[in-house]
Amino acid sequence: MKRKIIVTSDGSHSLEVEEWGETYHSIHGAIQESNHVYIEQGLMKFMDQEEIKILEFGLGTGLNAFLTMATTVPKQKKVVYYSIEAFPLLHEEYELLTFPSLLPEFQEGEDLFKALHRVPWNREVSLHPQVNVHKLNATFETVKIQKCDFDVVYFDVFGYQFQPHLWSEAIFKTAYDSLRPGGVLVTYACRNPIKRNMKTAGFTIEIVPGPPGKREMLLAYKK
Template sequence: MAVKLITTEDGSHSLYHDELKETYHSFHGAFKESIHVFMLYGLDSWLMQNPNKKPIRVFEVGFGTGLNAWLSLVWAEQNKIPMLYHTIEPFPLEEEIYSQLNYGDIDSGIFHYKPYLQKLHRAPWDEGTVMSEYFNMKKEKTTLQDVQLYLMDVVFYDAFAPKKQPDLWEKHLFEKIYQMMRPGAVLTTYCATGQLRRDLAEIGFQVEKQPGPPGKKEMTRAWK
């Protein structure tokens, strides 16, 4: 897999996938996109609806650069909420790539969490790992089609765009996820296609249009 490091408009890194001709994050800002889509409309939204439920169980489709996982670790530590984080990635990055990522330098308020980014990447695959006091992670080198799912409260759906990887946006995969979501669980994604929203609604989700991150008009949030 050929990828190259790029810098997005908010100064944070992303990667460009040569074969797919697609970036891992929005060119308008990788850091801001992840904060908006997955922290604000994912974790924060779930916590507002479930203030007394602990721990929180998160499932991520696409570990990628580790940005969402790292921000989730920061969120768990800052909120002092135990998090069980399950993430999948069939094509892990090489150290020469992930060692260059600059996410820990973007926000001075969370700079002291910087070492955890590489710790997340170096954690063993296919087994659970205690990463910090409030963050446990299971990282699997597998696909959504093959993974065994566990109960979940929040889903980060961060696969490449439907036009680039249509097989990851098929309705039956969202049905698989829906079956393992707890009542009141939330799925959040940058994707805003009409087909996705129709599929989610037909499965049984309560689907919402939400304002998108910088450079994108809308995104999708769906509740069980």
């Protein structure tokens, strides 16, 4: 999978898969999109808790994890962050990403972002007194999720038009089973086949306004 770094409209980086022309984040702004979809619509629903448990489908650039830490660490919240990724970034790729420089007020940002990418796979490690991370190097079809008490699922995978099999009922069932009752899955997408597969997997869905450049996005709740 050949990738190149691009700059999005808000000045933050993303990666583009050259053979598809598909980007890891919105060209209208990577940080802007991630904040809107995953932080505001997902994480913030649970900021009244002392500990928040998150499962991410698609670590990618690490932006969602970084923004999660930037939101929770200054507020003294504990985060347990699991992320599934089959094709991790190479050292020479993540070293060029400049997300921490765009959030200079998050003083630990640079160290935590690099640590996120450097820590070993397939075991839970402490990045910070308030942040535990467990990176799972697996495909969504084969991953084994031991915990079933996550508060939030960040579903951030390549678009349906490129990889429809990643938006299947079976994968949404894995996500559904990983959540505690009252948990929520958040994603940038809103296609009809995706909504149908979510509902069949057990979710109750809600359509909400999307980030700039996208009219709508989905929230999916485990009642």
